[in-house]
Amino acid sequence: xxxxxxxxxxxxxxxxxxxxxxxxxxxxxxxxxxxxxxxxxxxxxxxxxxxxxxxxxxxxxxxxxxxxxxxxxxxxxxxxxxxxxxxxxxxxxxxxxxxxxxxxxxxxxxxxxxxxxxxxxxxxxxxxxxxxxxxxxxxxxxxxxxxxxxxxxxxxxxxxxxxxxxxxxxxxxxxxxxxxxxxxxxxxxxxxxxxxxxxxxxxxxxxxxxxxxxxxxxxxxxxxxxxxxxxxxxxxxxxxxxxxxxxxxxxxxxxxxxxxxxxxxxxxxxxxxxxxxxxxxxxxxxxxxxxxxxxxxxxxxxxxxxxxxxxxxxxxxxxxxxxxxxxxxxxxxxxxxxxxxxxxxxxxxxxxxxxxxxxxxxxxxxxxxxxxxxxxxxxxx
Amino acid sequence: xxxxxxxxxxxxxxxxxxxxxxxxxxxxxxxxxxxxxxxxxxxxxxxxxxxxxxxxxxxxxxxxxxxxxxxxxxxxxxxxxxxxxxxxxxxxxxxxxxxxxxxxxxxxxxxxxxxxxxxxxxxxxxxxxxxxxxxxxxxxxxxxxxxxxxxxxxxxxxxxxxxxxxxxxxxxxxxxxxxxxxxxxxxxxxxxxxxxxxxxxxxxxxxxxxxxxxxxxxxxxxxxxxxxxxxxxxxxxxxxxxxxxxxxxxxxxxxxxxxxxxxxxxxxxxxxxxxxxxxxxxxxxxxxxxxxxxxxxxxxxxxxxxxxxxxxxxxxxxxxxxxxxxxxxxxxxxxxxxxxxxxxxxxxxxxxxxxxxxxxxxxxxxxxxxxxxxxxxxxxx
Ligand SMILES: O=P(O)(O)O[C@H]1O[C@H](CO)[C@@H](O)[C@H](O)[C@H]1O
Ligand SMILES: O=P(O)(O)O[C@H]1O[C@H](CO)[C@@H](O)[C@H](O)[C@H]1O
Numbered sequence: 001x002x003x004x005x006x007x008x009x010x011x012x013x014x015x016x017x018x019x020x021x022x023x024x025x026x027x028x029x030x031x032x033x034x035x036x037x038x039x040x041x042x043x044x045x046x047x048x049x050x051x052x053x054x055x056x057x058x059x060x061x062x063x064x065x066x067x068x069x070x071x072x073x074x075x076x077x078x079x080x081x082x083x084x085x086x087x088x089x090x091x092x093x094x095x096x097x098x099x100x101x102x103x104x105x106x107x108x109x110x111x112x113x114x115x116x117x118x119x120x121x122x123x124x125x126x127x128x129x130x131x132x133x134x135x136x137x138x139x140x141x142x143x144x145x146x147x148x149x150x151x152x153x154x155x156x157x158x159x160x161x162x163x164x165x166x167x168x169x170x171x172x173x174x175x176x177x178x179x180x181x182x183x184x185x186x187x188x189x190x191x192x193x194x195x196x197x198x199x200x201x202x203x204x205x206x207x208x209x210x211x212x213x214x215x216x217x218x219x220x221x222x223x224x225x226x227x228x229x230x231x232x233x234x235x236x237x238x239x240x241x242x243x244x245x246x247x248x249x250x251x252x253x254x255x256x257x258x259x260x261x262x263x264x265x266x267x268x269x270x271x272x273x274x275x276x277x278x279x280x281x282x283x284x285x286x287x288x289x290x291x292x293x294x295x296x297x298x299x300x301x302x303x304x305x306x307x308x309x310x311x312x313x314x315x316x317x318x319x320x321x322x323x324x325x326x327x328x329x330x331x332x333x334x335x336x337x338x339x340x341x342x343x344x345x346x347x348x349x350x351x352x353x354x355x356x357x358x359x360x361x362x363x364x365x366x367x368x369x370x371x372x373x374x375x376x377x378x379x380x381x
Numbered sequence: 382x383x384x385x386x387x388x389x390x391x392x393x394x395x396x397x398x399x400x401x402x403x404x405x406x407x408x409x410x411x412x413x414x415x416x417x418x419x420x421x422x423x424x425x426x427x428x429x430x431x432x433x434x435x436x437x438x439x440x441x442x443x444x445x446x447x448x449x450x451x452x453x454x455x456x457x458x459x460x461x462x463x464x465x466x467x468x469x470x471x472x473x474x475x476x477x478x479x480x481x482x483x484x485x486x487x488x489x490x491x492x493x494x495x496x497x498x499x500x501x502x503x504x505x506x507x508x509x510x511x512x513x514x515x516x517x518x519x520x521x522x523x524x525x526x527x528x529x530x531x532x533x534x535x536x537x538x539x540x541x542x543x544x545x546x547x548x549x550x551x552x553x554x555x556x557x558x559x560x561x562x563x564x565x566x567x568x569x570x571x572x573x574x575x576x577x578x579x580x581x582x583x584x585x586x587x588x589x590x591x592x593x594x595x596x597x598x599x600x601x602x603x604x605x606x607x608x609x610x611x612x613x614x615x616x617x618x619x620x621x622x623x624x625x626x627x628x629x630x631x632x633x634x635x636x637x638x639x640x641x642x643x644x645x646x647x648x649x650x651x652x653x654x655x656x657x658x659x660x661x662x663x664x665x666x667x668x669x670x671x672x673x674x675x676x677x678x679x680x681x682x683x684x685x686x687x688x689x690x691x692x693x694x695x696x697x698x699x700x701x702x703x704x705x706x707x708x709x710x711x712x713x714x715x716x717x718x719x720x721x722x723x724x725x726x727x728x729x730x731x732x733x734x735x736x737x738x739x740x741x742x743x744x745x746x747x748x749x750x751x752x753x754x755x756x757x758x759x760x761x762x
Contacts (some may be wrong), residue, residue: 006486009467012585020588023462023489031460032442035572061413079412081404081730081737086390102613103637104395105387108404177489181729189726191416198729202429204393206734207401223420232483256484283441310733345570348579349561351690351714353587 001091004218008359015257016219016228017212022355023058029338029358033379037341038187040303045122045193052148053078055193056119071135073116074166082110082202084172110202111171115139117195117241122295124184124195124304126294126376133287138165140180140311140334141275148276149174149317153324157276167359175201176317177209185306187335187343197309201316209312216325227271229327237269242361244293249278249285252293254365261337261344262300267329274313274328296372303340308333310351396638397600397609398593403640403736409718410739418722419568421684426503426574434459435575437500445617452516454497455524455547455580463491463583465553490550491583495586496520498576505565505576505685507675507757514668519546521561521580521657521692522664529584529657529700530555534705538657542608556582557698558590566687568716568724578690590693597706608652610708618650623742625749626673630659630666634672636748640736642725643673643681643719643745649708655694655709674713677753684721 012021053060056068062078089107093100117125117136123134138161146168148155182192182197204212209283219228233251236242244264245252255265266289272278278286297305337344337358352355393402434441437449443459470488474481498506506514519542527549529536563578564571580585588593600609614632617623624632624644625665636646647670653659659667695707718725718739731737 005468005470009470010463010489011470012487012489014487016483016485021487021585023583023587025462028460033572035570036567079409081406081409082391087386089386089390089392098612099616101396102609102616104397106393106395106402108391108393110391141714153704177734179730181732181733183729186417189416189728191414200730200734204402206404207736208732228483231479235480235483243587291447300712308729308732310729323443331733345564347570348564348689348691349560349581351589351689352562352693352712353558353560353581353589355588 009349014256026360040340047120049121052194054116057232072139075113077114113199121194126298130287130291137283143168144275176205181310183308187306188308220325230271233269243367247285249282250289254361258361260333262334264332272328273326296368299372301340302377394638421721431500433575434466437495453520458493458495461493502575507679511668518664524549525656528697544550557586562691564689568687569689584623594703599708603743611652614650623746628666630663631670635742639742641714643715645713653709654707677749680753680758682721683758
C-alpha cells in the first residue's frame with residue numbers, strides 16, 4: 001500500500017542512482033497556471049519531406065546523400081559536438097597551481113552518430129510496433145558492440161543479430177562512454193520531427209553515468225554482491241504502485257525518486273550489464289517496453305508527447321568492477337505536467353537549490369498504468 | 382591571454398563549486414537551427430494591470446488584498462511549495478531495510494515568500510537604477526537576517542538598514558537554508574511579468590548549496606584557510622577575459638565553468654559570507670552589479686532577457702566551519718544562445734551524460750563586456 005500521507009505533505013526523496021535528494025510538493029498542482037503554453041506538434045506531417053535531412057534519398061547540409069534506406073539509417077553527425085581528431089591540447093604548468101586548479105580544462109575527442117528510427121518522416125516510436133522498434137535496438141546493440149574496448153569482458157560476447165543489421169565502422173580511437181539518447185519534440189530541443197536519436201561517444205566518462213556507476217559499485221560492496229537496480233526492481237514488483245507495465249524481462253516504473261512529472265525508467269529485472277547481455281528474446285521484450293512507454297505517453301494528453309530519453313549501461317572501457325556492477329536501464333524525462341500545453345519548468349529553485357516536483361510518482365504511475373494502455377489515440381481520430 | 386585553442390576544440394572544464402565537469406563544443410554554433418523559436422515577451426505592458434495578483438491594491442487568488450505599496454512588497458506565497466505546518470511523517474522500520482534504503486523519504490517544512498521588485502507592472506530589474514534596486518537588496522538582507530539561527534555567528538551583526546525596510550515576522554521554526562531566486566520571462570517558467578522574485582526557506586540543506594559549501598570547506602582545509610571564490614576572483618581580475626563588469630566590491634564574471642550560454646556570476650571580491658556581512662556601501666555596489674548584469678542582458682539581443690537567478694550564501698543554521706567558509710555570490714542562468722528567439726536546450730545529452738555548451742565563456746564575456754554596456758536599448762525605441 002502506498003504511504004498515503006506522502007500524497008499530501010512536502011517531503012524529500014532520495015535518489016540512490018545519483019546519491020542525492022529532491023523535493024516533492026504534491027499539493028502544488030492546485031495553483032493556477034498563467035505562464036507559457038507549449039505548442040503541441042502538428043500531427044499532419046507528410047510521410048516524405050523533400051527538405052528533411054533525414055528522409056531517404058535526400059541531400060544533407062554538408063552535401064552527403066542519404067541512401068534509400070528501409071528502417072533505420074546511421075551516419076556521423078554533420079555538426080558533431082566531439083570529433084575524432086582535433087588540435088592537441090594539454091594544460092600547461094603545475095596542476096597544483098591555483099590557475100590550473102580553478103581554471104581546469106581537459107581535451108575530449110569522440111564520435112557522434114545520428115540514427116533514424118524509421119524511413120517515414122511522420123512516424124514516432126509511439127506509432128511503431130515492437131517488431132518495428134526491434135531494428136532500432138539491433139542497431140544500438142551493434143554500434144555499442146563495435147565500440148567496446150578489447151579489454152572489456154563484454155567484448156567477447158557473440159551477438160545473434162539478424163544479418164540485415166548494418167556493420168559499423170570501427171572508431172579510430174578507444175572511447176570510454178557511449179551515450180545513446182533521443183530528444184523528442186520541439187519542447188525538448190529537437191529541431192527535426194523525423195524520428196531519430198543520437199549516439200555520442202567520448203574519451204571521458206561523463207558525470208551522470210560516472211555517479212551511477214559509483215553508486216552501483218558501492219552498493220555491491222556494502223550488500224555482499226547484490227545489485228542496486230535488481231533489488232529495486234524486486235521491491236517495486238512487490239509493491240506495484242509505481243509500475244506502469246512489465247513483461248518477463250523488463251519493468252517500466254515511475255521511479256521513487258523521479259524528477260520529471262511523468263518520468264519513467266525501463267529496467268531489466270535480472271542483472272544485465274548492457275545491450276550485448278540481452279538475448280534475442282530480451283531485445284524483443286525491451287522493444288515492447290519502449291513501445292508501451294511511448295504509446296502510453298502519447299495517450300496521456302492525446303498529443304505527441306515530448307521527452308528526452310537515454311540508455312545507461314556498462315562503459316565501453318572501465319575496470320572489471322565498473323563494468324560488472326553496471327545495470328542496463330533507460331530513462332525517459334518528459335516535461336509535460338498537466339496537459340498537452342502546460343509543462344513543468346525546472347528553473348529557479350530547481351537550478352539554485354534542488355529538483356522539485358509537484359505530483360507524486362505514484363500518481364503519475366497510476367495514470368500511465370490505468371488510463372493510457374489502449375490503442376494509440378491517433379488511430380481513432 | 383586566453384588559451385585561444387580552446388575556442389576551436391572540444392574540451393571539458395571543471396566546476397570547482399560543484400566538483401564536476403562539463404563539455405564545451407565551441408564549433409557547434411555553426412549548425413543551422415530549425416527547432417523551437419521562443420516568443421520574446423511583449424514590451425507593451427501597462428504600468429498597472431487590474432488582474433495582476435502582484436500590483437498594488439489588487440486582490441490575490443486566496444482573497445488577500447495587496448497594500449498600495451511603493452517599491453517592494455513581501456508576502457507568503459499563496460501556493461507555497463513547503464509549509465510551516467503539515468501532518469507528521471517518519472519513515473517506519475529499520476533504516477537498513479532494503480525498502481527504507483531504496484525508497485527513502487524525509488519530511489520538509491519551511492516558508493515561501495514572494496517579493497515584488499517594483500510597484501510598476503511593466504518594469505524589470507533591467508529598467509531600474511541601482512538606487513531603485515537597493516530597496517530589494519535591503520529586503521533580502523532583512524528577511525535573511527530575521528531567519529538566522531541564534532546559534533549562527535552572523536546573527537549578532539547589527540544591520541544599518543534604512544527604517545523604511547519592512548520588518549519581517551519570525552518563522553515558527555528554525556530553518557536551515559534560504560533560497561532567494563528569480564525566474565524571469567516565460568521561457569524560464571515565470572507566469573507573471575510583474576517584476577518579482579521568490580524566497581524559499583526549508584528545514585533541509587538542498588543539494589546545490591550543500592555541494593558548494595562542501596567544496597568551500599574542503600578548499601579552506603587544503604589551502605591553509607584561503608577561500609575558493611576569493612582566490613578565483615583574484616585570478617580573474619588578473620586575466621580580464623571573462624570579466625563583464627566590476628566595481629570596488631564586486632566582480633561580474635562569466636565563470637570558467639559556465640553551463641548556460643551567457644551565464645554570469647556576481648561575486649564579492651573580498652570574502653563575505655552573506656548579505657549581512659555587506660556594508661551599506663557594498664549593498665550599493667551589489668545593486669550596481671545587478672543593474673549592470675540585467676541591463677547588459679537586455680541589450681545583448683534587444684529583448685527582455687529571460688533567466689533564473691539565485692543567491693548562494695551562508696546557511697541560516699550550520700556548523701561554524703560551514704558558515705565561515707561560505708562565500709556570498711549570485712548566479713544568473715539565462716537560456717538564450719543566438720538571438721531573442723533561439724535558446725540553448727539542456728536536454729538529451731545534457732540530462733543523460735553531462736552539461737554541454739556551445740560558445741566559450743570567454744566569447745560570451747567579450748560580448749557582454751564590449752557590446753552591451755550602453756543605455757538600455759528600450760530607452761531609444
Ligand atoms: O512558483 P512559480 O513562479 O509559480 O513557478 C515557477 O518557479 C518554481 C520554482 O523554481 C518552479 O517549481 C515552477 O516549475 C515554475 O513554473
Ligand atoms: O543535436 P541537436 O538535436 O541539433 O540538438 C539538441 O540536442 C543536443 C544534445 O542533447 C543539445 O546539446 C542541443 O541543445 C539540442 O538542441
